Amino acid sequence: MTSRLVEQLGAQSVAGATAASLAEQIRALILDGRLTVGERLPSERALALELRRSRSTTTRVYSLLEGDGYVSRLHGGSTRVALPHSPPTATNTDDDAAIDLSIASMDSTPGLYDATVRSLPRLAALRGTSGYSLRGLPELREAVARRFTERGVETDADEIIITSGALNAFHLVLATIGRRGERALVEQPTFPHALEALHRHGYRLLPTPVDVTGWDERHLSDTLLRSRPHVAYLIPDFHNPTGASLSDAERSRIATTARNSGTHVVVDETTAELDIDRGWSPLPMAAFSPQVITVGSMSKIAWGGLRIGWIRAERSLIARLLATRPSFELGTALLEQCIAVELLQDMPALTAHVTARLRAGREAVATGLASIGGLSMPPTSGGLSAWLDLGAPISTSLSLASRDHQLILPPGPRFTTGGVLERRLRIPITLPPERMADAMGRLQLAWNDVMAGGASAPREVPSSAVI
Known part of the structure; x- marks a missing residue:
């Protein structure tokens, strides 16, 4: 039976990944809330069998996570999800400075x-x-x-x-x-x-x-x-x-x-x-x-x-x-x-406000994406967000890099049942234009970091494997 950890990782995300990359992906699952604090993880041996990797690789994965405070391990016992006692640098942001794109919602109607x-x-x-x-x-x-x-x-x-x-x-x-x-x-x-x-x-x-x-x-x-x-x-x-x-x-x-x-x-x-x-x-x-x-x-x-x-x-x-x-x-x-x-x-007033705000947000996102090479705005005639194709399975890497720039951005797999859609990213169109422009600037910095990292991004997979 597949463990919840491996189900969340997704088979295509772990194929050929290094121990460091696997640890980073598990860290992303924890930060994103898909693995909960206190949750029991598979043993090193069980995880190695599920991933069809060596025992030394899974031992290294858990050691890296333990060193950063993301798992707690008992000798001869269980491995459980944890959080560092002090916030890591990547998430050490104050509420005013950080922009949270995990919530796709507008402020209140003027009425x-x-x-x-x-x-x-x-x-x-x-x-x-x-x-x-x-x-x-x-x-x-x-x-x-x-x-x-x-x-x-x-x-x-x-x-x-x-x-x-x-x-x-x-x-x-x-x-x-x-x-x-x-x-x-x-x-x-x-x-x-x-x-x-x-x-x-x-x-x-x-x-x-x-x-x-x-x-x-x-x-x-x-x-x-x-x-x-x-x-x-x-x-x-x-x-x-x-x-x-x-x-x-x-x-x-x-x-x-x-x-x-x-x-x-x-x-x-x-x-x-x-x-x-x-x-x-x-x-x-x-x-x-x-x-x-x-x-x-x-x-x-x-x-x-x-x-x-x-x-x-x-x-x-x-x-x-x-x-x-x-x-x-x-x-x-x-x-x-x-x-x-x-x-x-007064539904006409409500819908008019919604339309105006979403149109302005859509324009701000489109303008911001136009300055990021390789990304473009898909057709978006309404709704909460734009669903981007990143061109490669780097959504989790981009999400983690965004935290370094005080941008909270859930990766594509957050919206799935099994850790798939690593090529996809949801960008809300609900923020005020000036706030959205700031968010797009931070996204560009994170995008540049991922592109410069090259080998740190997850391995490319055939597009047919991504639904």
Whole structure:
């Protein structure tokens, strides 16, 4: 059985790698959070067998990591993930100086303050209630349902539950319908915290490829019919991180195939309203099958600090969700719900702000990349980020080099199930232009470091090995 360490490394990343390179890749997994502090690693002998390398190589790998404080070892016992007692030079940055590109999110909409002030009488009117809101405020559920209807799928407030964000909604869905040990189809790449949620609920993951040009629909459909996964998690609009969108025809075919395979489709619409200039507006995937479960949130169109999300589902599932929810929370904060009601009353203002900010961020990224030889901006008509092709499997090396320039940049494998996509890098387009220009300058310095290092970069692999 493959250990989690080797699964995260990926076979193509370790083929021919030196002990120093392997240690550096494991260090990157630790810094990136893909290996957790205290986690037990394979023994030297077991790791050598898995990697088909000599025992002396794996001994050297663990010795290098131990010397830097990234593992702790007991003689004759286990090797476990650790962190240095003092921050290493590469990450010794203060919050103000560092630029964090691991979070693809904008600051708040200009209307947030006014909406908060307008929401206070609504909140005051609720003082005579218990304050618990298991299903969500009726007026907020009606506003969310109305937005679904405007986008092309008739929706009633009884088909909506208000949650504390989309990820909270996803956990509630999995807690209600989840089956440990079952399979889950996921896009490769995808939102990392969704992968973590599926792992936490005991699912075995089946990846299906997505790129800036779209989905491999045949692969996706064949996987649904052949493996009949219990759950499929999809981001059909401005996919995170590639920015691709499914057409109406693709949505219809995938929804039909999933229904035939008995798969619960959970659609993440967190990015659905992040349009810059796509030029067309697809129907929500729920329009093609009543069984589709949709999760969404206010985090990208209003503010990440406004922890408001929702679930749209059939009434029978809504009843099951409401029965499950009290086991881990008793509802969503009322003040945030009141503010969300006010914000959703003026969707044109929200979407106009989003479009303007994303367009400016996209231009700043394109300008910055133009000055870095070998990198260019792929087509990006909306969404959170640009999904770059680095031309070689150096994403982890570039991520580590970026830390030396106070730039936090997750490598491509962070968005995958098994350490693949080392040629890829996600660059958010959500920062203000001046901040983004600074980030691009730091990226260029890191890029120059990696290019100058030459032999320190991971070995080139055939492009067919990278999905």
